[in-house]
Amino acid sequence: MRNPVRSTFREYGLPLLLLGASVVTTTANGARFMQNFVLGLPPVVRDNDLWPWGWLAKHPGMFKTGWPFSASLLGILLIHEFGHYFACRWHRIRTTLPWVLPAPTLSGTAGAIIQIRGRIPNSDALMDVGVYGPLAGYVASALAIAVGFALSHRSAPNVPDAIVVFGGEPITIRLLHALVAHWNPATPLFQRIAPHPVLVAGWIGLFITSLNLIPGGQLDGGHILYAVSPRVHKTFTTALPFLLFLMGTVYWVGWLLWGVFLLLPAMRHPEVPVEPELSRGRVALAWIGLAIFLLTFTPTPFLDNSLMHFLPMDPFRSAP
Numbered sequence: 001m002r003n004p005v006r007s008t009f010r011e012y013g014l015p016l017l018l019l020g021a022s023v024v025t026t027t028a029n030g031a032r033f034m035q036n037f038v039l040g041l042p043p044v045v046r047d048n049d050l051w052p053w054g055w056l057a058k059h060p061g062m063f064k065t066g067w068p069f070s071a072s073l074l075g076i077l078l079i080h081e082f083g084h085y086f087a088c089r090w091h092r093i094r095t096t097l098p099w100v101l102p103a104p105t106l107s108g109t110a111g112a113i114i115q116i117r118g119r120i121p122n123s124d125a126l127m128d129v130g131v132y133g134p135l136a137g138y139v140a141s142a143l144a145i146a147v148g149f150a151l152s153h154r155s156a157p158n159v160p161d162a163i164v165v166f167g168g169e170p171i172t173i174r175l176l177h178a179l180v181a182h183w184n185p186a187t188p189l190f191q192r193i194a195p196h197p198v199l200v201a202g203w204i205g206l207f208i209t210s211l212n213l214i215p216g217g218q219l220d221g222g223h224i225l226y227a228v229s230p231r232v233h234k235t236f237t238t239a240l241p242f243l244l245f246l247m248g249t250v251y252w253v254g255w256l257l258w259g260v261f262l263l264l265p266a267m268r269h270p271e272v273p274v275e276p277e278l279s280r281g282r283v284a285l286a287w288i289g290l291a292i293f294l295l296t297f298t299p300t301p302f303l304d305n306s307l308m309h310f311l312p313m314d315p316f317r318s319a320p
Contacts, residue, residue, distance in 0.1 A: 015097040022100040023070060025108035028052050030069025031062045033197040037152075040194045044164035050106060069197035070108075072144045074100060076205035077112040080137030080212075084114050084220075087132045091125040094118035106164060107204050120272050123227040127282040130223025131289045134209045138292045141205030142172060148199025149180040149187055166190075167252070167305075168298035170206055175295075210296035213289060214258070216240040217267035224289045226269050227278055233269065237262065249307045251299040256307065 032052040033043045044050060056063055081098035088095040094117040103110035120126050169190050181187045188194075195203070213221035216237040226233040244259030261267065278286075 011096065015099050018102065019074070019100045021102040022074060022109050025102040025104075026073055027063060027066035027070040027108075028056055029106070029108040030066030030073075030197050030201075031056060031064075032066075033069055033200055034065040035062060037194055037196055042165065043195060043197070043200050044106065050164075051104065066197070069201050072148075072198045072201035073107055073109070073204060076137055076140045076144060076201065077109070077208070079140040080133045080205075080209070081112045081114050083132040083134075083136030084129055087125075087128040088114070088116060088118075091121065091128065092118075093120060093125065093129070107201075111208055120270075122273050122276065123278045124276075124282050126223050126272050127227040127278060127285055130220045130227065131285045134213050134220050134292055135288065137205060137209050137212075138172075138296065141202045141209060141296075142176060144198055144202030144205060145173065145176050146180055146202075148196045148202050149177055150184065151196035152188065152193050152199050153186065165303040166195075166203060167300035167303045170210070170296045170298050172206055172295045173203070206296045207301055210293060210298070211258070213293040213296070214240065214262075215293075217262045218269055219267075221289065221293060222267075222269060224286055226272065227282065228286050230269075230272075230274060237267075237269070247299055252301055252305050253307050253310065254301075254305070255299075 029050075029052060032049050032055065036043055036045060036049065048054060077100055078098055081100075085095060085098060096115040096117070098112050098114050100112040101110040102108065116129070120129065173190055177187065177190055193199075212219055213224075215221040215225040216233070217240075222233060222237065225236060241259040241262045244255040244262070248254065248256035248259065
């Protein structure tokens, strides 16, 4: 009688427990973001903005102000993962419900995952499983960004230096800003905005989408590329870590971690039958996945965070 109980907890209890914990952590971070927004500041100005529990202990009534960020971000993550989940169910592939992982990060979460327990039968199924998650997450993120821009009317002219500064603007950010600014010309530019927490959640959603679409390993982009060509997938997976190490040195230090991540044995893609060939409709989905990657990717998601930025200056270099 033990196995059914353990299975029930793993299938339903654990996802709910993790989701509950993530609601708490993301709402706490969102409350700090909201407070900074009200003051006309960037989302993360001080070190304790990333760990807001001391501040919340002194101001417990502020916790409820974090709901806009929490609901937006968790909604994006769950929509993304349920895109994968329903694709698996359509192809009768056994999988878990989404697990949302709480973590002491900028967002209060390490993202969300599903665990595929069944065998993926063919390339068409692999394409569907790989692409429908980021496609659904992209639409949800874009909606959050549009709403966030509409809410972000406050911009402080003398903003202090922030410890976390959002970097390059993905194409989606530029397009949505132009759309919102058409209806409201007073909408501040992204570089000068004190963003509403809903806009922060949408930006994080785009960032997560672009990370998942990196074409290697068992990432969503890796699934898509493997469905198109296992041989090209193997080549990309081999070369990507070195490219990411270079990008981490020049653009954002986090790329170093993603390069190491792709080298792990667990990221090796399982074999999936290549016959029958990928259908024409699934080839179109591959192009859609590539388009979403190009619309969401930026090499500098955070400014002044490359490895070169953290290295000490050459001691032999003369001061200006």
